[in-house]
Amino acid sequence: MESDDAHMTRLLSELLRFHGLTKGQRVSLQLKALLNLVHSLRCVALTDDLTGLYNRRGFMQIGARLLDVATRDVRSAHLVYFDVNHLERTNRTLGRTVGDVMIRRWATSCATCTPATGSTRCSAGWAAMSSPP
Numbered sequence: 001m002e003s004d005d006a007h008m009t010r011l012l013s014e015l016l017r018f019h020g021l022t023k024g025q026r027v028s029l030q031l032k033a034l035l036n037l038v039h040s041l042r043c044v045a046l047t048d049d050l051t052g053l054y055n056r057r058g059f060m061q062i063g064a065r066l067l068d069v070a071t072r073d074v075r076s077a078h079l080v081y082f083d084v085n086h087l088e089r090t091n092r093t094l095g096r097t098v099g100d101v102m103i104r105r106w107a108t109s110c111a112t113c114t115p116a117t118g119s120t121r122c123s124a125g126w127a128a129m130s131s132p133p
Contacts, residue, residue, distance in 0.1 A: 050100055051107035082110070 009030075021029070027080035054062055063079045070077035084106065091099040 048107075050103055053111060055106050082106075 003008075005130065046054055048055045066077050067079070069075075084103065087099055087103070090102060
């Protein structure tokens with residue numbers, strides 16, 4: 001049985017060949033499609049579905065980069081951890097929809113609370129901020 005990846009590659013190749021593209025054009029389009037897929041997978045791995053903001057993994061990667069840049073540029077940087085308490089209790093008593101709304105509102109507040117000159121990346125529990133130069 002053919003794997004999903006092999007099946008998708010075969011279908012893409014057939015589609016591109018059907019439109020009369022040269023081998024170079026097919027390879028170029030396939031490379032673009034592959035790079036788009038890698039970008040999409042990276043976004044899924046680093047962001048929270050509910051808020052669209054960075055998750056813990058994204059926070060750790062962005063935070064490490066932010067600290068490196070701040071050290072290099074001799075600037076201050078702030079990494080802040082937020083813990084949303086009693087979320088399970090909120091979900092149990094008021095329902096998951098209310099908990100989701102609470103998280104979305106908190107994330108929106110977090111993302112908009114820093115100056116435009118700073119950099120903020122946050123999710124339900126994680127935030128990384130840099131001070132303006």
